[in-house]
Amino acid sequence: xxxxxxxxxxxxxxxxxxxxEFLEFYSSENVGGVILFENNCTPNHLAENSIKSVIExxxxxxxxxxxxxxxxxxxxFRGAPAEYKSPSDYxxxxxxxxxxxxxxxxxxxxxxxxVNLLFGPVADIELANNxxxxxxxxxxxxxxxxxxxxxSIKISRKVGLLSCLKHFPGLGAAQNDPHQKIAVADYDYQxxxxxEAVTFKAGIETGAxxxxxxxxxxxxxxxxxxxxxEIVIEQLLRDKxxxxxxxxxxxxxxxxxxxxxxxxxxxxKAFNAGHDILLFGKNYHATAEAIAYFKExxxxxxxxxxxxxxxxxxxxxxxxxxxxxxx
Numbered sequence: 001x002x003x004x005x006x007x008x009x010x011x012x013x014x015x016x017x018x019x020x021e022f023l024e025f026y027s028s029e030n031v032g033g034v035i036l037f038e039n040n041c042t043p044n045h046l047a048e049n050s051i052k053s054v055i056e057x058x059x060x061x062x063x064x065x066x067x068x069x070x071x072x073x074x075x076x077f078r079g080a081p082a083e084y085k086s087p088s089d090y091x092x093x094x095x096x097x098x099x100x101x102x103x104x105x106x107x108x109x110x111x112x113x114x115v116n117l118l119f120g121p122v123a124d125i126e127l128a129n130n131x132x133x134x135x136x137x138x139x140x141x142x143x144x145x146x147x148x149x150x151x152s153i154k155i156s157r158k159v160g161l162l163s164c165l166k167h168f169p170g171l172g173a174a175q176n177d178p179h180q181k182i183a184v185a186d187y188d189y190q191x192x193x194x195x196e197a198v199t200f201k202a203g204i205e206t207g208a209x210x211x212x213x214x215x216x217x218x219x220x221x222x223x224x225x226x227x228x229x230e231i232v233i234e235q236l237l238r239d240k241x242x243x244x245x246x247x248x249x250x251x252x253x254x255x256x257x258x259x260x261x262x263x264x265x266x267x268x269k270a271f272n273a274g275h276d277i278l279l280f281g282k283n284y285h286a287t288a289e290a291i292a293y294f295k296e297x298x299x300x301x302x303x304x305x306x307x308x309x310x311x312x313x314x315x316x317x318x319x320x321x322x323x324x325x326x327x
Contacts, residue, residue, distance in 0.1 A: 001308065005295055006030040007315050008271065010064060010248070011280045011287035012037055017050050022284055027057040029291050032315060033064025033117070037282060041067065041076045044113065051114035062322045064162075064277075066117035069110060071103070072135045081109045087122060090148065091138040100151050107159040116322050117162045119212065121152040123199040124172040132177035142198040149199060153206045160323060165203040167214035167250060169232055170196030174216050178256030182225065183216035192221070192236070201241050209318055210246040211237060213275065215256030227257055227266075233274035246314050248277040253286060264293020271303070276311040 006029040013022045016039055026034075034054050041047045051065050067076045072086020084102040107118070125145055126137040138148040149165070156163040167178075169192060174183035187196070200211065213226050213233065221236075222229045227249055237243050250256075252266045260266040267278045267290040280287040297303050 001305070001312075002295060002298065003030055004312050005298065005308075006291055007032040007312055008276065008294070009033075009267075009278050009280065009287055009291060010035050010066060011284045012282045013040070013284055014282040016040060016046050018053050023053060023057045025284060025288055026054060027059065029288065030059045031063075031287070031291075032277065033066060035119075035279065035281065036065070036067045036076055036115070038076045038078070042078050044077055044079075044082065047077070047115070048113045055114070062116070062319050064117050064319070065115050066119055066164075067110065067115050068119045069106065069115075070120045070122055070136055071106075074136060077106075077110055081105045086135040087138045087148065088126070088135045091144060094144070096147050096151060099148060100155065103152060104155050104159070107155055107161055111159050111161050116160065117164065117210075118156055119164045119166065121149050121163065121165065121203070122167070123149055123165045123203050124167055124170055125195065125199060127172040128175065130172065130174055130177070130183075132179065132183070133171060137172060142195065142202075145199050146202045149203045150206045153203060153208050157207060162209040162318065162321070163203075163207075164210035164212050164248065165200055165208045166212035167216075168200060168211050168247075169213075169218065169221075169226065169236060170200070171214050171216060172196070174214075176256075178215040178250065179254050180256070182256045182259065183214060185216060185218055186220060187218065188220040192218075193240075197236075197241060200237075204241055204243050204245075208245065209321075210248050210277075211243055212248045212250055212279075213237075214250050215254055225257070225259060227252075227275075228260060228269040228273045230273045238274065246276045246318055247274060249275050249279050251279050251281045252290070253281045253283055262293070263287075263290040264297075266290065267294050268297050268303070271307075271311070276314050
């Protein structure tokens with residue numbers, strides 16, 4: 001079981017292409033996947049080379065290769081055919097047809113490069129002046145957001161991309177950008193059920209493969225950070241919304257997660273809350289530290305064996321859906 005712990009992690013690298021040191025770390029720790037950023041994707045052939053390198057050293061047959069390609073400002077791949085307009089542009093114009101056309105084109109293209117996981121669609125509703133979400137939501141009401149979410153998931157599945165709803169339990173009403181500090185919102189359980197939960201439920205019922213949480217506090221539900229809250233992850237997401245897929249953290253390098261402690265503590269607390277995949281961004285040295293800490297906690301019997309098996313089975317199961325790209 002110890003040698004499989006790396007499968008719980010997705011990490012990135014801060015160079016344009018993965019260094020030999022990164023690839024050695026990735027292979028030796030049996031890491032589950034990589035996340036690509038703009039400096040790894042522009043020009044686009046960099047991503048293709050990087051993905052090929054990661055596949056070659058992967059102990060598992062297929063690694064998860066994820067990217068944020070939401071449209072507009074959050075596009076790691078730039079230029080046609082990968083880049084498309086922001087979600088808010090489509091939402092304001094109520095142009096679902098154009099979104100389907102342009103998103104489908106982009107999805108086909110990035111999948112052809114070897115990407116198999118899209119960190120999207122954004123299921124948040126625009127409710128406050130949240131700079132983090134500017135341009136990234138499809139609208140101000142669930143009814144107008146849902147058709148775009150459903151289309152994104154269906155197109156992704158058809159193309160061969162895994163989809164990931166974000167940012168659970170709903171970042172739209174929050175103050176603060178979790179990249180910089182903990183996001184805070186004050187909506188209660190009933191408001192959640194009537195508003196935020198509606199878009200996520202629609203995405204889950206359409207077949208979203210993953211759900212990403214966010215580094216926020218909903219004090220009316222739990223005084224703790226969502227990232228470490230089994231109340232939010234297990235009770236709301238798993239039990240109330242009946243989600244049995246993979247739950248992934250937002251980047252644990254964000255300052256919104258700082259209160260959880262060191263990198264290893266962040267990973268363990270998030271896992272114990274119910275997350276299956278622990279996402280670290282460009283700092284793979286932090287990922288190495290987190291994996292080492294996690295393994296030591298496991299050796300000391302502080303990681304529940306049944307929970308670990310369940311997460312590893314979910315990850316293995318989702319990877320069985322993937323096909324190896326022709327590179």
